Amino acid sequence: MADKAAWPPAPPKDENEGERAARLEAEREAKRISDEIDRALEQERQELRKRRPQTKILLLGQSESGKSTMVKNFQLYFCPTTFYAEAEAWRAVIHLNLVRHVNHILELLSTSDSPPGKQIPNKDYRVLQMRLSPLKQVELILTRALSAEASNSSSTSPTAEKSTWRPDRVTEVSIRGGSGWKALMRKRRGSIARLPTIPDEVDDARRILDACKDDVVALWKAQEPGNLEDGSADHGRYFLNNAARVSDIKYIPTADDILRARLRTLGVEEYRMAMETAAEKGTEWVFYDVGGARSQRAAWASYFDDVNAMIFLCPISGFNQQLAEDVFVNRLADSMELWSTVCKSKLLANATFILLLNKADLLAAKLKAGLKFEDFAPSYRGRPNKAEYVAEYLREQMMATHRFSSPKKRQLHVHVTCAIDTNLMGVVLTSVRDVILIDTLQHTTLL
Numbered sequence: 001m002a003d004k005a006a007w008p009p010a011p012p013k014d015e016n017e018g019e020r021a022a023r024l025e026a027e028r029e030a031k032r033i034s035d036e037i038d039r040a041l042e043q044e045r046q047e048l049r050k051r052r053p054q055t056k057i058l059l060l061g062q063s064e065s066g067k068s069t070m071v072k073n074f075q076l077y078f079c080p081t082t083f084y085a086e087a088e089a090w091r092a093v094i095h096l097n098l099v100r101h102v103n104h105i106l107e108l109l110s111t112s113d114s115p116p117g118k119q120i121p122n123k124d125y126r127v128l129q130m131r132l133s134p135l136k137q138v139e140l141i142l143t144r145a146l147s148a149e150a151s152n153s154s155s156t157s158p159t160a161e162k163s164t165w166r167p168d169r170v171t172e173v174s175i176r177g178g179s180g181w182k183a184l185m186r187k188r189r190g191s192i193a194r195l196p197t198i199p200d201e202v203d204d205a206r207r208i209l210d211a212c213k214d215d216v217v218a219l220w221k222a223q224e225p226g227n228l229e230d231g232s233a234d235h236g237r238y239f240l241n242n243a244a245r246v247s248d249i250k251y252i253p254t255a256d257d258i259l260r261a262r263l264r265t266l267g268v269e270e271y272r273m274a275m276e277t278a279a280e281k282g283t284e285w286v287f288y289d290v291g292g293a294r295s296q297r298a299a300w301a302s303y304f305d306d307v308n309a310m311i312f313l314c315p316i317s318g319f320n321q322q323l324a325e326d327v328f329v330n331r332l333a334d335s336m337e338l339w340s341t342v343c344k345s346k347l348l349a350n351a352t353f354i355l356l357l358n359k360a361d362l363l364a365a366k367l368k369a370g371l372k373f374e375d376f377a378p379s380y381r382g383r384p385n386k387a388e389y390v391a392e393y394l395r396e397q398m399m400a401t402h403r404f405s406s407p408k409k410r411q412l413h414v415h416v417t418c419a420i421d422t423n424l425m426g427v428v429l430t431s432v433r434d435v436i437l438i439d440t441l442q443h444t445t446l447l
């Protein structure tokens with residue numbers, strides 16, 4: 001019986017010369033096409049091999065610890081072209097950060113008889129309030145464009161205390177895994193015919209904000225400086241301080257602005273970075289940036305497998321703060337508990353462990369403003385109330401937890417960081433990169 005799969009098939013018995021020539025030609029053409037497909041498939045296989053993640057890095061830590069900011073730092077240092085190419089997309093996030101805080105202040109004004117600032121008369125506040133009312137619409141447009149949640153969320157939680165500007169009470173926008181919003185924000189009008197109207201609306205929002213910028217500056221100037229005790233939502237204060245520049249129609253976000261922009265992560269975001277710097281050019285690093293809120297943490301474990309490095313961020317300024325999701329839990333205590341759980345993980349036993357004691361700038365500012373660390377950590381009693389001593393104390397505590405909890409002996413690399421300080425981060429990231437490269441290489445050689 002003839003093999004049905006055999007190629008080329010046996011020639012028909014009664015084939016004449018002309019038919020034979022046509023058949024051979026058809027077979028040659030079929031083979032050429034088949035070879036071409038094989039070549040394309042092989043090329044694709046090679047491409048895929050080249051693109052295969054060589055280094056997988058997981059970022060863990062509670063919400064607002066600075067994980068997404070750290071990813072931006074990696075991008076800024078090792079893939080600057082991509083980082084700056086996305087600057088435009090960040091403008092909408094920055095505008096939303098600013099407008100939410102302005103609307104929060106306006107809301108306080110509307111619910112209070114005595115405005116929070118004392119520097120301009122009451123009637124002038126009312127005028128500002130009226131002139132800035134279009135910013136409600138701006139908030140709505142930008143929220144709709146960026147958000148993973150319902151677009152009608154208000155800028156202020158119902159528990160906001162009257163007359164007090166509380167940046168931490170301004171609700172945040174979240175994004176879901178996948179950075180589709182960046183692509184959407186980058187698209188200019190007319191570039192894709194069937195694109196939704198969001199970019200047009202975002203441009204409208206930009207024009208409204210530009211028209212309101214002097215009033216935003218006036219409103220913020222009239223505020224009392226506010227206290228730094230909490231220190232969360234620090235980005236609100238930053239963008240309000242820079243309101244004139246940020247609201248201008250010609251505004252292009254700087255690296256500092258992008259590092260300050262806040263967009264809460266929901267789920268797990270994957271970032272693939274083709275490294276541009278000489279030492280690791282051509283290699284691809286894959287970052288998994290998780291949402292840090294308690295409700296998000298159950299999803300983490302499925303990303304623990306097979307990672308080369310785990311970077312844990314502990315915001316050391318959180319000693320006097322509570323979790324947004326549970327006001328009975330101290331932020332630093334939550335971080336410590338989380339750290340212990342991560343150290344114990346058997347799935348992460350072979351990963352390089354990097355601990356970043358982040359937000360060192362806010363810790364220093366709080367202690368300088370008079371807060372006493374020992375009031376929140378009795379075991380610290382009697383030691384200097386200075387940031388470097390507190391950081392050292394926390395480093396020792398967390399290193400001890402790592403030593404006791406890890407399933408096997410492992411080195412721990414610790415850095416005290418300020419993720420918004422680009423000069424400092426350059427040094428830290430180079431060191432982190434070296435450690436990851438060396439560990440990955442050693443691991444590959446051992447296998």
Ligand SMILES: Nc1nc2c(ncn2[C@@H]2O[C@H](COP(=O)(O)OP(=O)(O)OP(=O)(O)O)[C@@H](O)[C@H]2O)c(=O)[nH]1
Pocket residue numbers: 061062063064065066067068069070234235259260261262263264265266290291292293358359360361362417418419420
């Ligand atoms: N002052 C100061 N602000 C920081 C520092 N690191 C991060 N931030 C700011 O803190 C805010 C929160 O940072 P994110 O990187 O979004 O936090 P996250 O850990 O990704 O939070 P989730 O996505 O909710 O899990 C941002 O506005 C950052 O700009 C720091 O060292 N100092």
Ligand SMILES: [Mg+2]
Pocket residue numbers: 067068069263264265289290291292
């Ligand atoms: Mg995040």
